[in-house]
Amino acid sequence: MALLIADDVHERGMSTYITKESGCLSACALIFLAGVERQTDGTLGVHQISSDSGDLVSAQLSISDILDVLNRFGTPIEVMTWMFKTPPNDMHVFTADEIESYKINRKRQGLAPTPSQTLATAERSANATTVTPSPVTPLATATKTSHDAVSNDEALANLSAIEDYTRRPTRMALYTGLDLFGDDIQAERTIDAAECAKTCLSMNGVCKAFTFNTSSKITKGPNCFLKSKEGRADGNSVAISGRFLSSVEPDPQNFTISTIDPTASLFKDVDLPGGDLTSRPAQIGGNAQQCRLACIDQGRCVAFTYIKRKKECWLKGVVGSPKYRAGLVTGIKDVKSFSAAKIISLQ
Known part of the structure; x- marks a missing residue:
């Protein structure tokens, strides 16, 4: 047989x-x-x-x-x-x-x-x-991409049947409160997360993931960020992110990360006196965002204070008593676990 x-x-x-x-x-x-x-x-x-x-x-x-x-x-x-x-x-x-x-x-x-x-x-x-x-069916034609459309179509046409099978997305893992930070290839303004996901999916495999910002405060400019890869996992309470999975990829496992939520855990005009990890600022220049990421990446850091006027980033090993001080930004680190809220079949 x-x-x-x-x-x-x-x-x-x-x-x-x-x-x-x-x-x-x-x-x-x-x-x-x-x-x-x-x-x-x-x-x-x-x-x-x-x-x-x-x-x-x-x-x-x-x-x-x-x-x-x-x-x-x-x-x-x-x-x-x-x-x-x-x-x-x-x-x-x-x-x-x-x-x-x-x-x-x-x-x-x-x-x-x-x-x-x-x-x-x-x-x-x-x-x-x-x-x-x-x-094996041809991938959808790209409607929006920052890459050369002709070159991309030619590359897709040269895919073998197995290459097509192994790269074609069959599922989408959807996360709430998670930002896939960085690796943006394009930013759009869309009505909702579903439209953001469709825009990513229409890009013939160029877009691997997306993050949609649900904040009602963003009334202009892009709220849909299309990614060339998953990017850096980061907590953000107003974010909805999706990652596309091919048929050969297993369902994603739960994971835990250190994060300083830029929406819920940053405090303007707040200082945390004392508790500095070093006697000098960890970073001179940059901005509060870079200071936030520096604290996340430093295992001993539990909080940070950024002085805007001096462009100084102070990483903290202890969370002191907060005090009002104009022109400062303070963030508190937390540890959060994430799992896919839903895995949606695309077939």
Whole structure:
């Protein structure tokens, strides 16, 4: 049965891919090797065929059939060697070095994916390995981007089916109170977070994440910040952020960070006398934002005071009694845990 499936995969020009944390062993390997394009980021294992009949002629015919299809698939000779010398009650699992040395992974050069192409993803279930076909469709046309549109379209056209599959977003992890600080490629003004997410998604994979500022105080200028990557995770009570995940990426885990919320934990015209970590300002020049980040990055810092007039940043090891003092900005560090409020399917 595996040979019939493998032959069909090859005849249809399908591509095969083993995802991380997945395995393709025994007969599944025949199907994987049939891919016009093939790539394994998981486990690939082979061994001899097994038979209870003891019929030598039948066994030889089976081996002949296997050799015929493997040859048509362009299977590396080293793979066939391991397949036929590994006992049926054992399994040879290829190492990363062997996969590279034997050139097991293969890309179809010069051919762009079309809507009729299909990607076969080899996945391991509890008792057997299955191949799940899914259509490969062209990525949406970019509507807004600061990058050269022609170059981007050409790059997308040159993607192999596997590259297209592994980079195409299938889910969005949504966070509240989290700012993905920095790595902006574009800033927009949108009605809400949903429109911000759609704008990011329309950029053909250039935009990987976004942060939307929900503050009602921002009546003009951009409130949607589109990111080339996730950026620096930072707490901000008025922020909604989204990160796009491809089919090969696992759901994000919970994480904990030190933060000084620029909306809820910054206090204007407030001083924290004493408790300085050093006898000199940690930073001269810059601004209160840079002072805030310096405190977050300093493990011993629990607060900071920034003197605007002198452009001095004082990092604190102790939170003293607050006092009014014009022209100062003070921030208090906190530790917060974040988890995705929702993971939304894009399929």
